[in-house]
Amino acid sequence: SSELTQDPAVSVALGQTVRITCQGDSLRNNYANWYQQRPGQAPLLLIYGKNRRPSGIPDRFSGSSSGNTASLTVTGAQTEDEADYYCSFWDIRGNLLTFGGGTKLTVL
């Protein structure tokens, strides 16, 4: 199955650490990409490949993978991190992209 499953909502206290997960058979032995989308904005690439961050993305964002689960960890969450987070995975030939349903992160 190419489906990716995310928790709909997660909350974290300001300055604390939170993990957002993404489960799917296609993630076994593969890496997910992670995107952040703030309200009214286009998605922004946060993590790609094996825990790689584009230039300008704070190092408090990190990615990992174990079995069929990919995780995005936010270490020391800030108010500006309140957003929707999407995982995604391209098949090996680049012919099919699947997005997770998204996780809404609330920073308390």
Added chain:
Amino acid sequence: EVQLVQSGAEVRKPGESLKISCKGSGHSFTSYWIAWVRQMPGKGLEWMGVIYPIDSDTRYSPSFQGQVTISVDKSISTAFLQWSSLKASDSATYYCARRRKENDYYYMDVWGNGTTVTVSS
């Protein structure tokens, strides 16, 4: 600066046709595939398809095959998404994005600003 600039918001009636655009600048437009992504109001991201500007090789999501047409005009560094007969359910924001490949994985590193399409009678 690498940019993808999308055309402005559109309002159409059911049954009408529409073509929206995504113009690249600041990079070699023909070197990267361009993807289209739909986001219905209050919902998540859905991949629609991807096109290679050099030869217009196109791959569609099974969910969108036959529902839309993705095309490109490399002479003006612009990709297009079009509908021949819109439905109310096509009301959404549509994003284009540049796809890159590094080693064995793909990712979309530059996104357009989005085009909101409203279909209403």
